[in-house]
Amino acid sequence: MGSLQAQAFYKIFKEESEIPEEYKVPEIHQREYLLNGELVEWKGEVTNIYSPICIPTENGLERKLLGSVPNTGPEEAMEALEACVEAYHDGLGEWPIMSVEERIKCMQKFVYLMIQQRDLIIKLLMWEIGKTLADSTKEFDRTVEYINQTIDALKDLDRESSRFQQAEGTIAQIRRAPLGVVLSMGPFNYPLNEIFTTLIPALIMGNTILFKLPKHGVLAHYPLLNAFKEAFPKGTVNTLYGKGADIITPIMESGKVNVLAFIGSSKVANGLKKLHPKVNRLRAILSLDAKNAAIITKNADLEVAVNECILGALSFNGQRCTALKLIFVQKDIAEEFTKKLTSAVSEMKAGLPWEKDVKITPLPEVNKPSYLKECIEDALSKGAKVLNEEGGYNEASFVFPAVVYPVNHDMKLYHEEQFGPIIPVVPFESIEEPIDYQISASHGMQVSIFSQDPSEIASLIDPFVNLVSRVNINCQAQRGPDVFPFTGRKDSAEGTLSVFDALRSFSIRSLVATKLTESNKALLNTIVREHDSNFLSTDYIF
Incomplete structure (x- = not known):
C-alpha cells in the first residue's frame, strides 16, 4: 500500500471504545x-x-x-x-x-x-x-x-x-x-x-x-x-x-x-x-436488475457530468438499482473527463457511517469485496487500468471505489451489475455505440445523457425512451420523486410503482352496475343513504 493509501485508509475500523456513545x-x-x-x-x-x-x-x-x-x-x-x-x-x-x-x-x-x-x-x-x-x-x-x-x-x-x-x-x-x-x-x-x-x-x-x-x-x-x-x-x-x-x-x-x-x-x-x-x-x-448507463458526449458540461456521475455511481457505495453502473464517454473528452472523475473520487471521505462528511462505508454483503476484486482483475487482464491510486483498496468489509478505464464489451464490468463501488468507463467514438449497448442489454431501467447541445439531446431522447423507462438529462439516475412512475423494461421490472401507480398495481377495478330504472335508483339510494355497504358509498373523505 502506497503512502496515499496509508493516509486515506489507516484505521477505517475503530476500537469499540472510540465509537461515540450516541x-x-x-x-x-x-x-x-x-x-x-x-x-x-x-x-x-x-x-x-x-x-x-x-x-x-x-x-x-x-x-x-x-x-x-x-x-x-x-x-x-x-x-x-x-x-x-x-x-x-x-x-x-x-x-x-x-x-x-x-x-x-x-x-x-x-x-x-x-x-x-x-x-x-x-x-x-x-x-x-x-x-x-x-x-x-x-x-x-x-x-x-x-x-x-x-x-x-x-x-x-x-x-x-x-x-x-x-x-x-x-x-x-x-x-x-x-x-x-x-x-x-x-x-x-x-x-x-x-x-x-x-x-x-x-x-x-x-x-x-x-x-x-x-x-x-x-x-x-x-x-x-x-x-x-x-x-x-x-x-x-x-x-x-x-x-x-x-x-x-x-x-x-x-x-x-x-x-x-x-x-x-x-x-x-x-x-x-x-x-x-x-x-x-x-x-x-x-x-429487478439494472445496469444504468451514463453517456457523456463531447458537448457535455464536464463539471456537471462528473458531479452527477459521482452521485449516481457511488451514493451508498453504488448499492442501488438506480445507480449509474457504466459510463460511456466520447473519446474527444475521455482523458479530461477521467482525470476530473478520478480526482473527485480520490477526495471522497471513507469511514464509519456516523462520521462527519463520510461518503464511502463498509459493505454488508460478506462476499462482495471478493467479487469486486474479481471484476477489477478481469478488467485489468483485458487491458484496463485502475486510474485512482487507492482504487479497489480492500480491508475486511471495506472497499474504496475504483475508476476502471478503458472498459470494453469483453469484460465482466461491461455486462454484469457490480452493485458496488466500481465505476467502469467506456470510451466511444460514434453515439451509435451506447445505443447499441442498450439495445442488446438485458436491462432497461434508466439512462443519463450529458450534453449541452439541444439537437444532440433530442436525437438521443427518441431512441432511449423506447429502450429504458426513464431518460435523465444532465443528472444522475434515481427513483424519486416518489410521485413519478418507477419501472423498467426487459429484465428490470414488471409493473409500475409510484405513490399513484402502486395503489392501482395492488388492486383491481370492481364495479356495481344496474339498469337505470326508477326502482333500481331507489334501491341504490337506500343502500347509500343507510350506509349499508362500504363499497357502494358516496361518502367523501376529507
Missing part, C-alpha cells in the same frame, strides 16, 4: 415474530446478525455481532400463510371489507407508532447495512413521507370513485378492490424504504401481507412489529424469517399467494413465479 446500539436478540396478530415466542434455531462494521480483536478485524433473529422453517411459514389467507377470508375478512376511511385511520396509527422508533431504526440501519447517518435518516424520513403521500393519494382516488357513472342506460359505481394475499420481499440496500413502497400500498388497498424480512436490515424492522400488531386487524400482517429457499418454496407452491411483490434479481423472480401452480392467477410487481 451511536451505539445494544445487542438485540429477537425471540418473537408476528403471527395472526400476536407476537409469538420463538424457541428454535436463530440466525446471528453481524454488522459490516468490524472491530479490531486479537484475531484481527471481526464483524460486530448485532444480535440474532428467529430461523423459522417451512412449518412456521405455512402457519403465517394460513393466517394471511384466513384474514383475507376470500375477501370477506375484516380488513378487505373495511371502508377506505377506516383503513386510512389504521395506517395513520401505524405511522404515529413508527415515528416513536425513529432514532433506534436509524442507528440500526447504520450498523446493519453501513448506510451513512445522513442517508439512514433520509431513508426513515422519506419512508414516513411516502406513507403520508400514499394516504393522500388514496383519498384522491376514493374521491374520484365516490360518484355514480351513467352510460347507455346503465348506472354503476366503480372502485378499486384488493387482490388477496401479497407476498412482500425486499432488498437489503433500502430495507425500510424499498420494501414499504410495495408493502404499504398493498396493505392500504385491503390486501393481507406475508412479509419476508431481508437478510441484511432485518433487525431494523424489529422495532416496528408492535406497530403492525397494534395498528391493523389480526392476521393482516405476518412476518417470515429464515432461508428463502426453505420457506418461500412451499408458500409459492401452495398457490395461495395472489400477488408477488419482489425487489431483487430477475433470476430469483423467474424461479419464484415458476413455483406457482397457476401463474395466470399470480400478479407480479417486480423491481
Whole structure:
C-alpha cells in the first residue's frame, strides 16, 4: 500500500471504545415474530446478525455481532400463510371489507407508532447495512413521507370513485378492490424504504401481507412489529424469517399467494413465479436488475457530468438499482473527463457511517469485496487500468471505489451489475455505440445523457425512451420523486410503482352496475343513504 493509501485508509475500523456513545446500539436478540396478530415466542434455531462494521480483536478485524433473529422453517411459514389467507377470508375478512376511511385511520396509527422508533431504526440501519447517518435518516424520513403521500393519494382516488357513472342506460359505481394475499420481499440496500413502497400500498388497498424480512436490515424492522400488531386487524400482517429457499418454496407452491411483490434479481423472480401452480392467477410487481448507463458526449458540461456521475455511481457505495453502473464517454473528452472523475473520487471521505462528511462505508454483503476484486482483475487482464491510486483498496468489509478505464464489451464490468463501488468507463467514438449497448442489454431501467447541445439531446431522447423507462438529462439516475412512475423494461421490472401507480398495481377495478330504472335508483339510494355497504358509498373523505 502506497503512502496515499496509508493516509486515506489507516484505521477505517475503530476500537469499540472510540465509537461515540450516541451511536451505539445494544445487542438485540429477537425471540418473537408476528403471527395472526400476536407476537409469538420463538424457541428454535436463530440466525446471528453481524454488522459490516468490524472491530479490531486479537484475531484481527471481526464483524460486530448485532444480535440474532428467529430461523423459522417451512412449518412456521405455512402457519403465517394460513393466517394471511384466513384474514383475507376470500375477501370477506375484516380488513378487505373495511371502508377506505377506516383503513386510512389504521395506517395513520401505524405511522404515529413508527415515528416513536425513529432514532433506534436509524442507528440500526447504520450498523446493519453501513448506510451513512445522513442517508439512514433520509431513508426513515422519506419512508414516513411516502406513507403520508400514499394516504393522500388514496383519498384522491376514493374521491374520484365516490360518484355514480351513467352510460347507455346503465348506472354503476366503480372502485378499486384488493387482490388477496401479497407476498412482500425486499432488498437489503433500502430495507425500510424499498420494501414499504410495495408493502404499504398493498396493505392500504385491503390486501393481507406475508412479509419476508431481508437478510441484511432485518433487525431494523424489529422495532416496528408492535406497530403492525397494534395498528391493523389480526392476521393482516405476518412476518417470515429464515432461508428463502426453505420457506418461500412451499408458500409459492401452495398457490395461495395472489400477488408477488419482489425487489431483487430477475433470476430469483423467474424461479419464484415458476413455483406457482397457476401463474395466470399470480400478479407480479417486480423491481429487478439494472445496469444504468451514463453517456457523456463531447458537448457535455464536464463539471456537471462528473458531479452527477459521482452521485449516481457511488451514493451508498453504488448499492442501488438506480445507480449509474457504466459510463460511456466520447473519446474527444475521455482523458479530461477521467482525470476530473478520478480526482473527485480520490477526495471522497471513507469511514464509519456516523462520521462527519463520510461518503464511502463498509459493505454488508460478506462476499462482495471478493467479487469486486474479481471484476477489477478481469478488467485489468483485458487491458484496463485502475486510474485512482487507492482504487479497489480492500480491508475486511471495506472497499474504496475504483475508476476502471478503458472498459470494453469483453469484460465482466461491461455486462454484469457490480452493485458496488466500481465505476467502469467506456470510451466511444460514434453515439451509435451506447445505443447499441442498450439495445442488446438485458436491462432497461434508466439512462443519463450529458450534453449541452439541444439537437444532440433530442436525437438521443427518441431512441432511449423506447429502450429504458426513464431518460435523465444532465443528472444522475434515481427513483424519486416518489410521485413519478418507477419501472423498467426487459429484465428490470414488471409493473409500475409510484405513490399513484402502486395503489392501482395492488388492486383491481370492481364495479356495481344496474339498469337505470326508477326502482333500481331507489334501491341504490337506500343502500347509500343507510350506509349499508362500504363499497357502494358516496361518502367523501376529507
